[in-house]
Amino acid sequence: xxxxxxxxxxxxxxxxxxxxxxxxxxxxxxxxxxxxxxxxxxxxxxxxxxxxxxxxxxxxxxxxxxxxxxxxxxxxxxxxxxxxxxxxxxxxxxxxxxxxxxxxxxxxxxxxxxxxxxxxxxxxxxxxxxxxxxxxxxxxxxxxxxxxxxxxxxxxxxxxxxxxxxxxxxxxxxxxxxxxxxxxxx
Ligand SMILES: [Zn+2]
Numbered sequence: 001x002x003x004x005x006x007x008x009x010x011x012x013x014x015x016x017x018x019x020x021x022x023x024x025x026x027x028x029x030x031x032x033x034x035x036x037x038x039x040x041x042x043x044x045x046x047x048x049x050x051x052x053x054x055x056x057x058x059x060x061x062x063x064x065x066x067x068x069x070x071x072x073x074x075x076x077x078x079x080x081x082x083x084x085x086x087x088x089x090x091x092x093x094x095x096x097x098x099x100x101x102x103x104x105x106x107x108x109x110x111x112x113x114x115x116x117x118x119x120x121x122x123x124x125x126x127x128x129x130x131x132x133x134x135x136x137x138x139x140x141x142x143x144x145x146x147x148x149x150x151x152x153x154x155x156x157x158x159x160x161x162x163x164x165x166x167x168x169x170x171x172x173x174x175x176x177x178x179x180x181x182x183x184x185x186x
Pocket of ligand 1: 093094095096136140146185186
């Protein structure tokens with residue numbers, strides 16, 4: 001296992017549409033191991049492969065709270081098959097946009113189809129944080145970021161800040177005082 005670097009905006013690779021995984025094999029399982037190591041180290045509760053520069057439709061997640069046992073989940077080729085009309089709002093953050101949080105409204109419930117690490121197909125109905133996190137990560141596999149769901153004014157401000165930091169060669173690092181992993185959806 002190896003911890004990998006997480007891409008930060010304005011890295012253009014974050015805008016790539018990831019490719020469908022064709023076979024759940026050994027290299028894919030190695031990628032998933034690296035994703036978990038990177039996600040836990042961040043710390044974050046979700047990660048899409050493109051965030052470590054691999055344009056494959058793979059998502060790792062662990063929504064367990066601090067005092068709970070780890071609950072790693074893997075979603076290969078995740079796809080939303082249904083979304084509720086009812087919306088829910090969550091204060092989202094992203095490991096690729098450190099130190100920025102904004103409320104995003106999304107469908108409250110979704111049904112998601114995916115493959116597990118054995119290549120077996122599943123479909124689940126998700127609600128609450130799982131629904132938010134799945135939508136956030138599936139967006140990543142399509143080159144979409146959570147700031148695409150907020151106002152253009154706010155998005156432009158965030159992009160400007162990160163572009164400036166990148167130019168200076170000083171990436172914006174996470175770590176504000178009230179930082180909690182729950183914020184770092186991934
Ligand atoms: Zn993210």
